[in-house]
Amino acid sequence: MSKYSDVPYKIYLQENEIPDKWYNMRADMKNKPAPLIHPGTREPLTAEQMEPIFCRELVQQELNNTDRFIDIPEEIHNFYKMYRPSPLIHATFLEKALDTPAHIFYKFEGNNTSGSHKLNSAIAQAYYAKKQGLKGVTTETGAGQWGTALSMACSFFDLDCKVYMVKVSYEQKPFRREVMRTYGASVTPSPSMDTEVGRKINADHPGTTGSLGCAISEAVEVATGTEGYRYVLGSVLNQVMLHQSIIGQETYDACKKYGIEPDVIIGCAGGGSNLGGLIAPFMGEKLRGEKDYDFIAVEPASCPSFTRGVYAYDFCDTGMVCPMAKMYTLGHDFIPSASHAGGLRYHGMSPVLSQLYDDGLMTAVSYEQTQVFEAATLFARTEGTLPAPESSHAIKAAIDEALKCRETGEEKTIIFGLTGTGYFDMVAYNKYNDGVMSDYVPTQEDLEAGFASIPKQ
Amino acid sequence: MSKYSDVPYKIYLQENEIPDKWYNMRADMKNKPAPLIHPGTREPLTAEQMEPIFCRELVQQELNNTDRFIDIPEEIHNFYKMYRPSPLIHATFLEKALDTPAHIFYKFEGNNTSGSHKLNSAIAQAYYAKKQGLKGVTTETGAGQWGTALSMACSFFDLDCKVYMVKVSYEQKPFRREVMRTYGASVTPSPSMDTEVGRKINADHPGTTGSLGCAISEAVEVATGTEGYRYVLGSVLNQVMLHQSIIGQETYDACKKYGIEPDVIIGCAGGGSNLGGLIAPFMGEKLRGEKDYDFIAVEPASCPSFTRGVYAYDFCDTGMVCPMAKMYTLGHDFIPSASHAGGLRYHGMSPVLSQLYDDGLMTAVSYEQTQVFEAATLFARTEGTLPAPESSHAIKAAIDEALKCRETGEEKTIIFGLTGTGYFDMVAYNKYNDGVMSDYVPTQEDLEAGFASIPKQ
Numbered sequence: 086m087s088k089y090s091d092v093p094y095k096i097y098l099q100e101n102e103i104p105d106k107w108y109n110m111r112a113d114m115k116n117k118p119a120p121l122i123h124p125g126t127r128e129p130l131t132a133e134q135m136e137p138i139f140c141r142e143l144v145q146q147e148l149n150n151t152d153r154f155i156d157i158p159e160e161i162h163n164f165y166k167m168y169r170p171s172p173l174i175h176a177t178f179l180e181k182a183l184d185t186p187a188h189i190f191y192k193f194e195g196n197n198t199s200g201s202h203k204l205n206s207a208i209a210q211a212y213y214a215k216k217q218g219l220k221g222v223t224t225e226t227g228a229g230q231w232g233t234a235l236s237m238a239c240s241f242f243d244l245d246c247k248v249y250m251v252k253v254s255y256e257q258k259p260f261r262r263e264v265m266r267t268y269g270a271s272v273t274p275s276p277s278m279d280t281e282v283g284r285k286i287n288a289d290h291p292g293t294t295g296s297l298g299c300a301i302s303e304a305v306e307v308a309t310g311t312e313g314y315r316y317v318l319g320s321v322l323n324q325v326m327l328h329q330s331i332i333g334q335e336t337y338d339a340c341k342k343y344g345i346e347p348d349v350i351i352g353c354a355g356g357g358s359n360l361g362g363l364i365a366p367f368m369g370e371k372l373r374g375e376k377d378y379d380f381i382a383v384e385p386a387s388c389p390s391f392t393r394g395v396y397a398y399d400f401c402d403t404g405m406v407c408p409m410a411k412m413y414t415l416g417h418d419f420i421p422s423a424s425h426a427g428g429l430r431y432h433g434m435s436p437v438l439s440q441l442y443d444d445g446l447m448t449a450v451s452y453e454q455t456q457v458f459e460a461a462t463l464f465a466r467t468e469g470t471l472p473a474p475e476s477s478h479a480i481k482a483a484i485d486e487a488l489k490c491r492e493t494g495e496e497k498t499i500i501f502g503l504t505g506t507g508y509f510d511m512v513a514y515n516k517y518n519d520g521v522m523s524d525y526v527p528t529q530e531d532l533e534a535g536f537a538s539i540p541k542q
Numbered sequence: 543m544s545k546y547s548d549v550p551y552k553i554y555l556q557e558n559e560i561p562d563k564w565y566n567m568r569a570d571m572k573n574k575p576a577p578l579i580h581p582g583t584r585e586p587l588t589a590e591q592m593e594p595i596f597c598r599e600l601v602q603q604e605l606n607n608t609d610r611f612i613d614i615p616e617e618i619h620n621f622y623k624m625y626r627p628s629p630l631i632h633a634t635f636l637e638k639a640l641d642t643p644a645h646i647f648y649k650f651e652g653n654n655t656s657g658s659h660k661l662n663s664a665i666a667q668a669y670y671a672k673k674q675g676l677k678g679v680t681t682e683t684g685a686g687q688w689g690t691a692l693s694m695a696c697s698f699f700d701l702d703c704k705v706y707m708v709k710v711s712y713e714q715k716p717f718r719r720e721v722m723r724t725y726g727a728s729v730t731p732s733p734s735m736d737t738e739v740g741r742k743i744n745a746d747h748p749g750t751t752g753s754l755g756c757a758i759s760e761a762v763e764v765a766t767g768t769e770g771y772r773y774v775l776g777s778v779l780n781q782v783m784l785h786q787s788i789i790g791q792e793t794y795d796a797c798k799k800y801g802i803e804p805d806v807i808i809g810c811a812g813g814g815s816n817l818g819g820l821i822a823p824f825m826g827e828k829l830r831g832e833k834d835y836d837f838i839a840v841e842p843a844s845c846p847s848f849t850r851g852v853y854a855y856d857f858c859d860t861g862m863v864c865p866m867a868k869m870y871t872l873g874h875d876f877i878p879s880a881s882h883a884g885g886l887r888y889h890g891m892s893p894v895l896s897q898l899y900d901d902g903l904m905t906a907v908s909y910e911q912t913q914v915f916e917a918a919t920l921f922a923r924t925e926g927t928l929p930a931p932e933s934s935h936a937i938k939a940a941i942d943e944a945l946k947c948r949e950t951g952e953e954k955t956i957i958f959g960l961t962g963t964g965y966f967d968m969v970a971y972n973k974y975n976d977g978v979m980s981d982y983v984p985t986q987e988d989l990e991a992g993f994a995s996i997p998k999q
Binding site for chain 2: 093094095097099100101166167168178196197198200237240241259260263264266267268269462465466467468469470471506508509511512514515518
């Protein structure tokens with residue numbers, strides 16, 4: 086008789102159990118995350134310096150290291166009801182396939198049209214922009230999950246949405262682009278000829294297929310140069326971790342309600358938005374010394390910011406137009422190889438998570454992509470849902486933890502975050518299914534080249 | 543204060559409220575649906591004649607016009623728990639956008655990886671095949687929803703799955719094909735060189751891109767010619783209507799639980815599997831004279847079997863290898879024009895629904911596709927979910943009913959079926975977004991050409 090045999094396969098909290106406050110981990114951190122600094126003065130950025138770029142209220146959230154809870158405005162809460170609470174699912178079919186005494190649960194954030202957890206922050210950022218009386222927002226998107234989420238959120242609040250999409254994705258993922266257009270966003274391949282930085286890059290590098298760094302530069306240029314616009318970002322920032330805490334709070338409440346006692350909590354980590362959200366209230370307990378958990382960040386071996394990066398102030402973007410953040414980084418010039426988990430191809434990591442990792446409050450592992458797709462396929466065939474490559478990193482780590490339990494006989498309870506679905510990643514699945522997917526791990530030399538771009542501290 | 547202001551935005555029944563029996567509408571029909579007949583003898587098919595093609599237990603379900611309820615086996619029920627109960631959602635954002643006094647609810651079947659309701663019958667058919675000790679099943683797929691659902695179901699029961707996919711879809715929808723492969727199915731473009739009928743068609747029509755009719759013929763040839771295999775079908779058949787009754791039963795139970803009293807129930811109709819499932823228990827009440835409802839079938843103007851077809855015995859497939867069914871049909875030679883709602887491009891209609899329609903127990907309307915995409919876009923932008931083109935036919939009809947209420951001031955309660963998501967239909971959305979989508983309504987001459995292929999009765 087399993088410890089959790091009375092727990093339903095899928096736990097859905099009731100609508101009135103959706104949390105009405107976000108939890109701000111920073112309030113409980115003894116060592117606060119280092120502030121964003123101005124690259125010229127190296128002084129912490131002030132609210133005044135941030136407001137031409139970000140919405141006013143979001144700047145306050147970015148700087149708020151003290152308030153433990155922040156109210157979720159009613160309009161955002163109403164939107165959350167459209168797709169939340171998301172289910173916490175007991176992966177009994179996967180447990181059986183692994184023949185493990187471990188208990189595996191996953192929090193599934195993919196049951197909305199954007200296909201991922203990104204919507205949790207997109208709707209908040211769109212709301213504050215609308216409230217400030219702005220006309221619209223700009224952003225960049227790589228794989229397209231964030232752009233899709235923001236398009237949905239802006240459509241809901243009737244806000245203009247300009248997305249700069251890395252040209253190679255624009256061309257290779259026309260369906261993602263079309264979803265954004267269906268929600269009314271304008272999608273421009275980057276580098277474009279609409280911006281100064283875009284024209285310069287096109288002139289310097291004819292035929293370039295773009296990069297996230299360049300798309301960020303374009304989006305920021307348009308936001309700061311257009312009356313009534315601001316720039317929004319889907320990960321890394323403190324405000325994003327705050328909004329994403331809704332994932333962890335629901336998970337925490339569901340655990341309490343059904344007597345689930347997690348030992349290990351696992352999430353994939355690119356910029357850190359999903360992982361930071363999922364672990365938030367559990368990390369809060371650990372920070373306050375109330376309870377202990379193992380937290381595991383999972384990253385691709387091709388872009389190993391935690392496992393092989395350094396903790397230092399670096400630029401958030403390749404183009405060096407953004408402020409500097411203290412974070413685990415591979416250097417803003419580090420070019421990750423073609424890994425299909427586009428959402429994890431970021432040279433840096435959330436400053437909040439970086440500080441927690443540096444303080445030894447969490448660990449990290451990395452996997453090569455064929456291992457990850459093997460885990461993804463097993464998961465799809467046993468649990469039904471086709472996972473996004475990004476999320477599948479967490480699946481792989483959860484499977485490995487469960488297999489360790491098979492060795493030791495331990496009945497650990499493992500929770501991982503399934504951030505999204507893989508509908509728009511079938512090119513990668515095709516490579517895996519055809520046996521032509523390759524792995525890549527940067528050499529120490531590759532890493533040193535990236536590290537060289539990190540400014541002197 | 544709305545009549546339903548106490549009803550949550552999304553109603554999820556509890557896991558233990560998933561029905562444990564399917565409801566068989568035929569038991570309550572005074573005029574039973576006409577039986578399948580042998581094209582040579584024109585005699586009703588016997589169980590013995592069907593068993594080389596279909597699984598034994600499914601043949602019994604196909605012929606069962608008397609048992610009102612049929613137990614759902616535990617293994618199927620366990621699988622249902624992976625993605626059911628599906629939510630009944632109160633479309634308050636759409637209501638507001640339409641400024642209507644009508645109340646609009648929709649039953650959403652798209653929250654599973656197959657992206658549609660097809661999984662409800664796929665898992666049942668796979669289960670009975672496994673139980674009979676078979677090695678595998680064969681089927682055809684057009685747009686790919688049915689093939690995807692069957693691949694997932696077969697993967698769950700470790701059953702071989704051979705899908706014949708219409709060649710034009712195989713080439714234009716490589717991602718659908720890849721999802722099926724990820725679940726372990728073999729996917730062959732049809733016409734292939736593996737079968738006699740495929741080789742003949744390739745020889746007679748070099749360069750053909752295939753048709754559903756040809757793919758059915760190939761799948762049936764392989765099933766009947768291979769030891770341990772049977773053929774399975776995702777719509778039209780009585781057994782499929784039976785399995786899909788789970789949609790309507792959950793809807794019915796949710797209505798009872800929350801005091802929702804539907805006046806109008808709407809579903810899109812291709813072969814009829816979703817509509818037949820959604821209306822089942824409500825139609826039961828109407829058949830037994832206990833309650834009245836308006837039932838509306840919605841079809842594309844390009845393939846109007848109910849609204850412009852005739853009620854007659856016709857072949858279920860273009861290739862005339864299948865039995866004949868009495869149904870509303872456009873003639874098995876009718877070639878619908880290129881409409882993007884691939885799942886509604888079928889010349890015939892479920893015999894059960896055909897009989898109900900002929901008895902005046904339900905009505906039907908048809909829409910052109912640009913109207914349907916306009917409704918789909920409004921729905922996506924207000925309710926969040928990106929609908930499949932097929933499902934969007936029902937959205938369009940629900941919007942029209944709600945707008946009528948705005949004229950009359952009536953507070954009708956409307957329920958429609960949202961059968962699936964549009965992730966794999968972005969080529970069609972792209973055409974609509976670019977303003978280059980065209981409509982097509984067959985002329986009377988086109989219809990007469992199709993009718994000419996209907997055998998003499």
